Amino acid sequence: MTYTKYSASGNDFVIFHSFVEKDFTEDAIKLCNRTEGIGADGFVAVLPCDGADFKWQFRNSDGSDAAMCGNATRAVAHYAYNNNLAPAHMKFLTEAGLIESKVDGNIVETQMTEPKIIKEPFEQEGFTWFLIDTGVPHLVALTDDLNNYDHDLCAKMRYEHNANVNFAKVENTPSGKIIKVRTYERGVEGETLACGTGMVACFLRALDLGLVEEKTFVYPKSGEELTISKINGKVYFKGAVKKVFTATI
């Protein structure tokens, strides 16, 4: 089988396509293993689909299912276009619904799913939390110091609320307000270098509080730059992706 490893702002994925549909959970666990496999945060199987350019089966590195993954949508769009599986402006089916992505060289933009607030802001562990579904559930807390990221606190919040956990810091720069984000991801059970749906959740929280503009640069732990915009109520997530290698195993 031939697999391609991608990095989308530091969130890494093993991607392959198949014309045969099955449950790829075991493959995902083996291939995402960082010691004995290719190593990745997530796995995507690209599969044929009536009514869309393709559909995907997404798994986190521990094999758990997730309805959506913002960074993987950008990586898979680049993969599908470059393997002649889809045009540059494509539509594909995820468990969270139909996703539209546009590929322009190594820059890929995805129109995200409609966000849904799960719970009004609440206090816990000394932070004010905001719980929103941006394709998958995310907790967001604003902080002044991202160095205070606390793994055990994130793990506690993750299990209690069955959500990914984000800390976000809004900073002033000469070119405007930016957001820096750190995310603990479900299914990886630790911090990843980036999480697309998490960055979108942080952007929406900051926008809601009037702290940022409708088009904002967002920086995950990897330090890569992403642009998130809200235009006519729709949310767009844009940035570079990198094909790391292709391997036949």
Ligand SMILES: N[C@@H](CCC[C@H](N)C(=O)O)C(=O)O
């Ligand atoms: N890294 C992803 C989110 C992947 C799913 C998440 N770990 C979950 O299980 O909810 C992104 O870029 O959005």
